[in-house]
Amino acid sequence: MNNAARRKIISRIVEALCALAVVLALIPLAMILFYVLTRGLSALNFAFFTHTPKPVGEAGGGMANAIVGTLILIGIAALFAVPIGIICGIHLAEYAGTKFSSIVRFAADVLNGVPSIVIGMFAYGLVVLPVKRFSAIAGGVALGLLMIPIVVRTTEELLRLVPSGLREGALALGATRSRAVFGVIVPAALPGILTGILVALARVAGETAPLLFTSFNNAYWSTNLMQPMASLTYQVYTYALSPYDDWHRQAWAGAFLLVMMILTLSIAARLAVRRLERMNRP
Amino acid sequence: MRPFIITLLLIAACAKTETQQRPSVVTINGAGATFPNPIYSKWFSDYNKLHPNVQVNYQSIGSGGGIKQMTAQTVFFGASDMPMTDEQLESAPGPVLHFPTVLGAVVPAYNLPNVTGLKFTGPLLADIYLGKVKKWSDAAIAKVNPGVSLPNLDITIVHRSEGSGTNFIFCDFLSKVSPEFKQKVGASTSVNWPVGVGAKGNEGVTGMVRQSPGAIGYVELIYALQNNIPIGDVQNAAGQFVRASLDSVTAAAAGAAANMPADFRVSITDAPGKDAYPISSFTWILLYQNPTDKERGRIMVDFMKWALADGQKLAAPLGYAPLPKEVVDREMQALQRVILTLSGAKGKDLKMRMASQLEMLRLLRGSA
């Protein structure tokens, strides 16, 4: 066999292996979704979305407070992490060469790798112990801390990708640095930054560990930010490890809902990117 | 972008802070043991129906967690399957009272094809969990189960991975019946298991036992009942092999009620009495004797009185054994000890000051 034919065969084999890789990744995905769906669908009724948890033996319990709780928690996390993350990202992109920037960039990467449970412990010491109460704010802070590094890095990378012509043009027109950044460069990079935020939100919406010692969970309907707040992840965790079938079914329904919520966030991210890219085109 | 911001603002508008909430609803947070979670959630829900302005939010983070958070005062009351140790009591900011609520049992569950009705002695269980008895066909097991054909399977030992009151109850019993277990492992919510696999939660242990032939694990009675797995009879202090049931658990408590200490911190594993199930335990609610928040203290005492009376009737259908009458009577008396009014030292001061001011007023009126 001559060399060309051999190389062609190798290429074909590798292509097949890549296709196999895709199949291998999709198998567990299908299995997990199937598992969650078959177990949870029966419990996804109207009561699930509108009622609060009921003790075992009473029909009609739901996870309404947990659904709203998760939304509130990621809302607080976003409020906390987005401004800090974006402005930090702006600084890293604008002053990319300085030693300070390298240190901060390294710190953001380290923060990204800190296990969520350690962040939870940190938030416990910072926000819960001093005021001696569990609260939605503490949970939001813990989740926000997890979001910050993702927002920082995405913002920085995207601002860097904006063509330098845009910045030079703005500066040539006499804009100050802040004007150039906030008026021209950031809007140009906005789709990508938004993606970063939504990706970060998707990441934290599925977290349980940091909420264990911060937002605590709540059996009742509550929108009070200074009190414990229910969350889907925590509720699913508690119900799944209980002895009752009814609670198990609700746990799977909650898990399914959680997956759908996170998927919606990531699809929304992609759609937002495409729509804004189209808008930005001259 | 805009719809995103609008959504965020809408959510923010729904969120409230303390000052805006209806002033009449009182929320009390509690944390602790997972074992009584089902009955506590029923109790707090029913109590809320009777008193709609009281919302007790109980979360099961584990016995040790309950003690810790109560000591840190991030929650108002705790719940534990294991009584607080002297050191823990000392490090609490104020004196803590223990109030037993219901009774539970820890049972050895196993998975052996075609075998049911196995019997275990305490020392045998200890030896299994120490790793000394490795196979089901071991002579030690056969001796206690004559006539049962035991397969030559390896014993897969399952214990809890995380700290838990269930751990404590089981280890407490094993430490009492086996000095070697007491020395090598000891009794606490978290121990260093010499052998075995750790599964998460009672549910995890049940799951592991159910899907591994040859496995043995210890779980709270309700889990075994709900999941229909075979459980073993355990030999009690009187030499009888007893199966865990609501009656045998209450018998264990009744036997211990006679010698119960005033603070209710007692272990009833290996209890005397021929019908007593040896791996039984109280589970307690922990309250500060002199809480700074008098209103919440008052509510909790009222709740405890309800739980000890009407609440007990809800226990059996959920798989918990109600408390024996002697214990309930003692607790009602002990509840009086919780200081709910300013009749402590502060209160005395106030009364004295008021009395002296009245005296002065009388004198002034008299002189005018």
Place this chain on the structure above:
Amino acid sequence: MTRSHDDRIFGLATGVFAALVLLIVVGIAFELSRQSMLSIEKFGWSFWTGKVWDPVSGVFGARPFIWGTLYSSLLALILSTPIALGIAIFISELSPRVLRQPLAYLTELLAAIPSIVYGLWGMFVLTPIIRKVELLTPEALRKFPLFSGPPVGVGMGTAAIILSIMVVPFTSSVAREILKNVPSAQREAAYALGATRWEAIKVAIGYGKSGIIGAIMLGLGRALGETMAVTMVIGNAPVLSLSLFKPQYTMAAVIANEFTEAADELYLHALIEIGLLLFIITIFVNIASRLLIWSTKRRTIRPVIFPIVAEEESAA
């Protein structure tokens, strides 16, 4: 206001937020150290080397957990990297246009599944499957340390599989972005020289090597810190072993399991020290990946056409 004055304010204002991020990380490091003082003072280095973890008698050694974390993450990397790269290559280079978006969404769906769901699925579905596989392993293989151990289903192997499934979407989506950004001139040059599809892909990978290593490191970071899913399938036994079958334990899992229950000071401090250890390991992994990326950046300056030409020459 002069331009430079305004610029300086801009620099300072944004710098404050950047400093805040730095402060958070330093704060975490500080808090972790402070809250683990008792344990550090009592055990010193023996904490890293000690094998016994006994809360009742107050003896704490973290070696089994350190081993478990490193081993499980390494196995997860070995399993996930080829698959993630394969997916990235397939989606960006090989698949028909129309399949691209759907496949991309599907891979992202893997990342959307919360870790408790992975844990529960692992416990109820994967574990029995692995158990059957363990039972079917021939005796001859059992002799090797890699396959020794009781067939319980939970263990290092199961944990590695779950971890790799969780890591794949992260590595593959970043790798995909990198490959997308490789200038088409590189590929076109390769094709012009008569390269096969795979050889052209190799060129693209070579160009984006540093970014791809970054993607792998991102996956590693995820694997190191994963808690919930791992603790449900790893067996939670503090054992040091090469075996894929034996139940073992990781640092994140022991913290999650025992933190809420740890009621005495030394115990709590020992657990927090494990958190500190995990933090330090994360820092090391970050430094290592930076060095790796820096060194590959230096080496890929020379033209990438050479590899293909060299092959042609050697065959002729």
